[in-house]
Amino acid sequence: MSKETLWEKQSRTNPKQAQDYIERFAQLRAEGADLHGEARFVDALLPRGARVLDAGCGTGRVGGELAARSHAVTGVDLDGELLAQARKDFPGSRWEHCDLATLRLRDADGNPELFDVVVAAGNVLAFAAPGSTGAVLRSLAGHLAGNGRLVVGFSLRKGYALGDFERDAAAAGLVFTARFSGWDMHDFDADGDFIVALLHGAKP
Structure with a gap:
């Protein structure tokens, strides 16, 4: 049985968590906020029509924008309410209910x-x-094409330390290509509060 994620734990104590999240971003969108920094960053890495996995896709905010930029997007998440919103807002993409720590997507021939x-x-x-971040990174690394890249962004003030991330990434066979302090690609500050990392699989 999969371990409970922190999102799931918070949802147990606050059943409105997903709806609050949906409403918060709807309000930001209505106010004209720029919500596409992540999608612009990823899009800049890709040729048209690339295959994109939006891991922890939520409402599809990032993946939906990448689909609008001509990419073939699959999104995966554990929160059914957020996935329902993604399917409603971005019906042209594929949205799957999956645990990232045990993610095993297969193609039509049964291959990864x-x-x-x-x-x-x-x-x-x-x-x-x-304790599951290592398993999550191994799962994500296992879905990278030969020249594929993993892009992650998260706050360094939410309990997952930079040193732990570096060790987990190395154990998953991932190599850092670049690090930034945000999606606008400012130079990375190890004493800062956010990291955007670009990684690839270790070459044999």
Whole structure:
């Protein structure tokens, strides 16, 4: 049985968590807030029509924008309420109920489904079940195509320390390509409160 994620734990104590999240971003969108920094970052890495896995997709905010930019998007999340919103707002993409720590997507021939980019934005790693971040990174690494890249962004103030992330990434066979302090690609500050990391699988 999978461990309870921090998002699931918070949802038990606050059943309105998912709806509050949906409403908060709807309000930001109505106010004209820029909600697409993550999608612009990822889109800049890709040719048109690339295969994208939005890991911890939530309402599809990132994946939906990438689909609008011509990419083939699959989104996965554990929260059924957020997935329902993603399916409503972005019906042209695929949205699956999955646990990232045990993620095993398969293609039509039963082989592991591979992607040009796997993106985990919105503090996905920080919300993982305690002790499961290594398994999550191994699962995501296992869905990278040969030249595929993993993009993650999360707050370093939510309990998942930079050193732990580096060790988990190395254990998953991932190599850092670049690090930034945010989606606007400012230079990374190890004493800052946010990291955006670009990684790839270790070459044989």
